[in-house]
Amino acid sequence: MENTYFNKDLHARDYISILLRRKWIIVSFFVITVTLITWMTFKQTPIYRASSTVIVDAASPDILAVQDVVKLGETNYFAYKAYIETQQEIIKSRRIVRQVMKNLELSNREEYRKAKDPIETLLKKLKVGLVKDTRIIKINVEDENPEEASRIANEFSKVYVNSNIALKIQASTDAEGWLEKEAEQQKAKVRETEMSFQDYKEKNDIVSVVDKENIINDALTKLNANYLDAQKNRMQAETAYKSLAETEDGLRLENLPNPLADNQIFTQLKKEYLGQQALLVEYQKVYKNKHPKMIKLLENISYIESRIKSEIGSIKNNVKSEYDQAKEDEAKLKGILEDKKKESLELERKIIGYNALKRELETNERILDIVLNRLKETSISNQMQTNNVRIQDMAEIPMKPIKPKKQLNIILSIILGMVGGIGLAFFREYMDTTIKDLSDIATLLQLPVLGSVPRIKPDGKNIRNKIDVDRIVEKDSLCMASEAYRSIRTNLLFSLKDSGYSRSIAITSSVPKEGKTISAVNLAIMMAYSGESVLLVDSDMRRPRAHTVFNIDNASGFSNYLAGQVDFDKIIKYTGINNLSVVPAGSISHKPAELISSKNTKLFLEKAGARFSKIIFDTPPVVLVTDAAALSGLCDGVILIAEANRTTKGLLNNSKELLYKAGANIIGVILNNVSLTRNSYYYPQYYYGKYYKPLNAK
């Protein structure tokens, strides 16, 4: 058989074929879905939606150029975004919901009374959203009652707007209270610091610290200068005194200390003395010591010397007393200076304390000032509170329900029904491993295909009952099934030609009721029609049927012959159809496997082969019992029957394996019971077959 015949090159047709084959799944899924959804839609209680809107300004109008204590709005974009989102959450907050419930006395309603959490029940009806690119918040309320929906929506907007301003007032009243308290405390603090400052000043006798500080500083500077002078004087006196003390003995007139050099009397005396001395030198050159002039001069000199000595003594005394005085002065000034320094240090300490207290007082006064100012501003802004949230639109009573959306639901159900149905059909197709057409056999099993037989339906004329169906080629030789068997016969003979015209052919299938008997009967009749002498043997001893189909006696048949109970001739029955004889299954139904494996089977084949040109065996299912495989092994060939849409690929493959194992020669496969309406595309010969009926055919 050329497989090309089955090549499906048009995939769209495959899909259409699947859809046609599974049309009932699609239709039922579609009908169920659409009906169910439509029914649910109409059963649903209509829900109405009422919407009110509120505008949320960025910030309240700035009437006073005064900053609010609590800022309700925001001007910055991101801050505003966060702000308005917060507002939406506030509308949905349990506090607001509770207030709405209270205002509308909703908790008395049955719906809320029954609810576990009435607030949650109301919340479920509420949907809050921002109208895109605006500052408008939409408050949607969904309810079965349209009036109730609008009432609740309106109450929500009212409660929210009021709560917004109430919050603002509350916040700034709180702030005012706090500021008042703070101002009182601050005042007391200022008073307290003033007192302690005053106390300090009094205690420390500070009138004007800065003046006193200046006076002391001046005095100190002066004292310091005086002290330095005194010190200098003392040092001078000291030097003079010391130099005199050193020169007391061995006084040399050439080298006199300052105090002496400055003294006029002494200088005069010194001059005189030096003159006398010079004279003495002159005299000594002229006079002797005893000379009166000499004596006088010497006396004079000694007198001047004594005077000098006494002068030195008096100068010394002066210098000494000067020195003592200078020392005394210095010591006195030092004492005064020390005292002043101490006084200055004391004053500095007082100034530090004074300054600290002064600073504290100033700070407290400044704080008090700020607090008082803020308090004044707050109390003014409190009296002029403005709300940045206001109602834009009140909700109206909705006329039409928003749910259920009947049209949409029905359209969706139609789409869902169609898509789901088609999906389900493809899923079933995917899950379905049964053989559907000849190409499945050719590609999967790599077995030749002899042909397919359509489903035969009684037509009330030629085919009236089951027996008519089973003998279709005899009853209606022109119908599609007969045409199919004719074609199978041709194919069979054609393939037998290659294998040297097999005589014995077993007909088997995987499981019961796939059409072994009907195929065997009709093929046998068809072959008889073509002039072959045919023997049909019913080897299915478990469920024999050939005798019923041909209405013959089954008392002795194939089983009896195999058991050696009867002769070959006795079991051959005539059917009324030319060239066709039948061997019924016979009366022994137990141990059929043993009977078939006996040597009598071979004997039977020899005998039958001698008398008939074709021996056709109707067998039991090959997967379930061993007889079929055993018999097939003995026959020249075996035909495997598969039932369309019932025999699975796995099962058919199993049968193939079993038959090969038994050494059978599989001639080919017949696909039985093909539904024309389902697979008509692939069987054009049947589809168009009716046009080839002779016009006079009945």
Ligand SMILES: Nc1ncnc2c1ncn2[C@@H]1O[C@H](COP(=O)(O)OP(=O)(O)OP(=O)(O)O)[C@@H](O)[C@H]1O
């Ligand atoms: N193509 C067909 N159209 C209509 N009916 C059919 C077709 N093939 C088989 N049948 C019916 O199906 C039933 C089973 O068929 P049949 O007895 O041929 O199967 P079987 O494989 O021999 O079964 P068993 O395993 O019991 O021997 C019969 O009633 C037969 O008439």
Ligand SMILES: [Mg+2]
């Ligand atoms: Mg049968």
